[in-house]
Amino acid sequence: MKRTFFRSKSFEVSLVAAIVIIVASLLIFVIYPIVEVFLFPKAGDFLAVLKNPRYMKTLQNRRFMMILSTLSATFLGFVFAYTVTRTDVPGRKAFKLISLLPLFPSRPSWSPSAIS
Numbered sequence: 001m002k003r004t005f006f007r008s009k010s011f012e013v014s015l016v017a018a019i020v021i022i023v024a025s026l027l028i029f030v031i032y033p034i035v036e037v038f039l040f041p042k043a044g045d046f047l048a049v050l051k052n053p054r055y056m057k058t059l060q061n062r063r064f065m066m067i068l069s070t071l072s073a074t075f076l077g078f079v080f081a082y083t084v085t086r087t088d089v090p091g092r093k094a095f096k097l098i099s100l101l102p103l104f105p106s107r108p109s110w111s112p113s114a115i116s
Contacts, residue, residue, distance in 0.1 A: 049055050084095050 080095070080099065083089055084092060084099070089095070
């Protein structure tokens with residue numbers, strides 16, 4: 001006895017057409033723009049940016065700010081953690097509660113007021 005997966009030829013043709021349309025849409029609207037973004041700027045354009053003194057100064061400033069903010073956040077975090085865990089300061093439980101507040105945003109990030 002021959003088993004067929006599909007009951008009729010019309011269902012098979014419509015399924016193939018739907019798959020072709022989905023794959024074509026994926027290629028046109030998703031894959032093609034991503035490929036274009038990576039292929040549009042040539043390597044010479046990136047090298048020209050690196051030779052510009054204005055951009056090099058910007059990169060130096062950004063690196064300085066990154067290092068400064070990382071070191072200061074690490075130092076302040078260490079001082080806070082050491083104070084809360086190793087010393088007997090008044091209000092220790094309140095400080096522990098305050099340290100958890102950044103985990104809970106005041107409003108959801110998907111709300112319309114957060115977008116603007």
